[in-house]
Amino acid sequence: MNIQAEIEKIKHSLMESGYKLTTQREIIVRVLLENEEDHLSAEDVYMLVKEKFPEIGLATVYRTLELLAELQIVAKMNFGDGVARFDLRGQDHEHMHHHLICHTCGALEEIKDDWLLELEQRLEAEYGFKVIDHRLDFIGNFRSCPNDNCKTHKGSA
Amino acid sequence: MNIQAEIEKIKHSLMESGYKLTTQREIIVRVLLENEEDHLSAEDVYMLVKEKFPEIGLATVYRTLELLAELQIVAKMNFGDGVARFDLRGQDHEHMHHHLICHTCGALEEIKDDWLLELEQRLEAEYGFKVIDHRLDFIGNFRSCPNDNCKTHKGSA
DNA sequence: TCTCAATTTAGAATGATTCTAAAATAATGG
DNA sequence: CCATTATTTTAGAATCATTCTAAATTGAGA
Ligand SMILES: [Zn+2]
Ligand SMILES: [Zn+2]
Ligand SMILES: [Zn+2]
Ligand SMILES: [Zn+2]
Numbered sequence: 001m002n003i004q005a006e007i008e009k010i011k012h013s014l015m016e017s018g019y020k021l022t023t024q025r026e027i028i029v030r031v032l033l034e035n036e037e038d039h040l041s042a043e044d045v046y047m048l049v050k051e052k053f054p055e056i057g058l059a060t061v062y063r064t065l066e067l068l069a070e071l072q073i074v075a076k077m078n079f080g081d082g083v084a085r086f087d088l089r090g091q092d093h094e095h096m097h098h099h100l101i102c103h104t105c106g107a108l109e110e111i112k113d114d115w116l117l118e119l120e121q122r123l124e125a126e127y128g129f130k131v132i133d134h135r136l137d138f139i140g141n142f143r144s145c146p147n148d149n150c151k152t153h154k155g156s157a
Numbered sequence: 158m159n160i161q162a163e164i165e166k167i168k169h170s171l172m173e174s175g176y177k178l179t180t181q182r183e184i185i186v187r188v189l190l191e192n193e194e195d196h197l198s199a200e201d202v203y204m205l206v207k208e209k210f211p212e213i214g215l216a217t218v219y220r221t222l223e224l225l226a227e228l229q230i231v232a233k234m235n236f237g238d239g240v241a242r243f244d245l246r247g248q249d250h251e252h253m254h255h256h257l258i259c260h261t262c263g264a265l266e267e268i269k270d271d272w273l274l275e276l277e278q279r280l281e282a283e284y285g286f287k288v289i290d291h292r293l294d295f296i297g298n299f300r301s302c303p304n305d306n307c308k309t310h311k312g313s314a
Numbered sequence: 315t316c317t318c319a320a321t322t323t324a325g326a327a328t329g330a331t332t333c334t335a336a337a338a339t340a341a342t343g344g
Numbered sequence: 345c346c347a348t349t350a351t352t353t354t355a356g357a358a359t360c361a362t363t364c365t366a367a368a369t370t371g372a373g374a
Binding site: 177179198199200215216219220239240241 | 360361362363364370371
Binding site: 103115123130131132133134138139 | 287297
């Protein structure tokens with residue numbers, strides 16, 4: 001995915017809602033895009049942004065992430081350690097992706113397909129509940145964990 | 158569900174793992190059972206326990222809830238406000254139930270059936286991922302929200 | 315009863331997040 | 345270009361949930 005193009009899209013989302021894409025915001029967004037695979041905490045983002053723009057304030061990072069969450073550009077997630085993590089939702093107003101979480105080491109893999117469409121239809125029909133958003137995480141063990149240092153047995157055919 | 162019977166079960170789980178059901182722990186568990194429908198924060202539990210046992214310390218509440226989470230008796234959940242909420246998993250080692258969350262007012266409804274069995278088989282077969290636990294929440298709008306004060310239109314046939 | 319381990323307590327400490335007031339920046343209108 | 349005003353950012357203080365600490369309590373077994 002072309003990062004510059006993504007930034008443009010996000011810029012439009014911001015402007016639509018009456019916000020500007022300031023330098024700080026742009027760098028924060030860029031950091032998120034460049035680390036799409038990770039699930040960064042505000043502090044993580046702060047550190048990474050500081051490398052490119054040392055004058056940034058932590059409050060700005062928090063505020064911007066909050067703003068991006070409001071605009072549904074990122075999801076603010078909580079995986080049980082004490083910190084909020086921010087996860088790009090992906091292009092356009094896509095559904096929230098699902099997570100596979102290694103029970104041993106916490107490593108994350110994402111499933112981008114939407115596995116919930118059927119259930120959501122059923123919810124509307126049977127429960128009178130119209131779904132706007134969802135969250136689906138699985139905790140378990142990978143036959144082969146994406147984290148090479150994970151102590152789960154791996155490789156051996 | 159008979160509360161006393163549930164407490165017995167939980168007592169067994171505790172003892173199996175070498176813990177005692179102290180007075181404090183019992184009251185905390187009782188409060189959880191009596192408020193099964195709610196999703197109480199540690200502070201909420203603390204308040205409710207204090208009514209029955211004013212000498213209780215907040216640290217004990219936190220420690221006990223942590224313990225119950227370890228034993229899979231409760232799930233420690235985070236719904237995006239700043240606090241952890243503790244949710245009884247239900248009898249035995251049942252799967253974690255699903256949530257319907259009102260987008261307007263935050264009211265919660267639970268779905269106790271397991272809607273994920275198929276997906277979990279697929280995960281094992283296609284992704285080599287063996288599921289231990291899951292979390293599934295839907296955010297959306299009820300045709301008729303369980304919270305009577307919710308501003309979502311309701312009733313009208 | 316004495317001893318040891320488990321548990322609880324109050325309060326201090328921590329750490330993530332939010333708030334505040336002042337400074338910087340950007341857009342607007344003359 | 346200058347003054348005005350709104351938006352945004354900054355540093356640091358404040359808040360608030362949670363965890364830690366050291367001392368007191370409890371309870372089972374010798
Ligand atoms: Zn993700
Ligand atoms: Zn792993
Ligand atoms: Zn629940
Ligand atoms: Zn509602």
